[in-house]
Amino acid sequence: MVTPQTASPRNAPPAVGLRVTPVSAFADNYIWLIHAPNLPKWVVAVDPGDAKPVLKTLRDQQLQLGGIFITHHHADHVGGVLELLNHYDVPVFGPATETIPGHPQRLADGHKVTLIELGLEFDVLDIPGHTAGHIAYLGHGSLFCGDTLFSAGCGRLFEGTAEQMTASLARLSTPPEHTQVYCTHEYTISNLCFALTVEPDNQATRHYFQHAQALRSQGQPTLPSSLKTELQINPFMRLNQPSIKDAAAKHAEKALDSAVDVFTVLRTWKDHFTPSPAQMSAGQWITD
Ligand code: ZN
Ligand code: FE
Numbered sequence: 001m002v003t004p005q006t007a008s009p010r011n012a013p014p015a016v017g018l019r020v021t022p023v024s025a026f027a028d029n030y031i032w033l034i035h036a037p038n039l040p041k042w043v044v045a046v047d048p049g050d051a052k053p054v055l056k057t058l059r060d061q062q063l064q065l066g067g068i069f070i071t072h073h074h075a076d077h078v079g080g081v082l083e084l085l086n087h088y089d090v091p092v093f094g095p096a097t098e099t100i101p102g103h104p105q106r107l108a109d110g111h112k113v114t115l116i117e118l119g120l121e122f123d124v125l126d127i128p129g130h131t132a133g134h135i136a137y138l139g140h141g142s143l144f145c146g147d148t149l150f151s152a153g154c155g156r157l158f159e160g161t162a163e164q165m166t167a168s169l170a171r172l173s174t175p176p177e178h179t180q181v182y183c184t185h186e187y188t189i190s191n192l193c194f195a196l197t198v199e200p201d202n203q204a205t206r207h208y209f210q211h212a213q214a215l216r217s218q219g220q221p222t223l224p225s226s227l228k229t230e231l232q233i234n235p236f237m238r239l240n241q242p243s244i245k246d247a248a249a250k251h252a253e254k255a256l257d258s259a260v261d262v263f264t265v266l267r268t269w270k271d272h273f274t275p276s277p278a279q280m281s282a283g284q285w286i287t288d
Pocket of ligand 2: 074076077147184185
């Protein structure tokens with residue numbers, strides 16, 4: 001979360017928090033463990049791309065696996081499912097229209113995932129764009145959005161269209177501002193370099209960059225973020241802001257009529273953007 005903001009009912013923290021802890025996997029993935037409110041020591045794993053670090057965490061912390069949530073079919077999100085099922089006979093949930101290992105219960109927009117014994121209930125949202133069948137899990141003031149929304153960025157368009165991704169990001173902006181955003185990759189610093197290239201005068205982004213740098217220098221995740229933060233700093237969640245529209249139009253050297261046009265320019269711009277080491281390590285963004 002970002003620097004303190006003025007208190008108001010809209011940005012008050014959720015009444016019932018969910019305990020969620022990260023397991024690091026591969027270079028920059030987080031496999032989130034959702035701790036059951038009703039059953040201490042029971043967790044649900046979200047997008048376990050690798051079973052090994054999950055099994056180790058479960059063993060070390062004497063946790064029991066109670067279920068597996070999958071957001072989309074990419075290997076870094078599903079690669080550990082079968083191995084986990086070798087150790088734990090648990091339900092797997094995943095998108096209805098994608099091929100997911102472990103015979104998942106197939107979910108689509110409007111469905112609810114209820115794990116009564118664990119005290120967990122999530123709404124399912126269809127959020128196509130990164131993949132064609134990508135879903136998110138929303139509940140308990142928490143959003144598990146896979147590779148669709150990243151802190152200060154969004155997923156690449158591998159299967160979906162710009163129209164779909166624009167609609168999906170708009171959809172993800174609608175839950176209450178205090179909603180905690182659990183993305184599956186630690187891309188925040190690199191994303192912020194792009195965000196500040198697009199919007200160099202955004203003070204919230206500058207502050208958040210310092211905050212994120214401090215966390216990373218201590219080896220801490222920058223996640224979860226919050227929707228409130230993303231609406232302030234994430235260019236892909238700010239497609240209707242004049243500063244973003246102007247920057248995208250200037251970059252494209254043409255007028256942009258719609259949010260989809262702005263998204264398309266930003267996404268293509270970012271696909272070709274590689275932050276320099278100097279940008280990544282800081283200083284130039286924090287001059288005032
Ligand atoms: Zn992915
Ligand atoms: Fe991924």
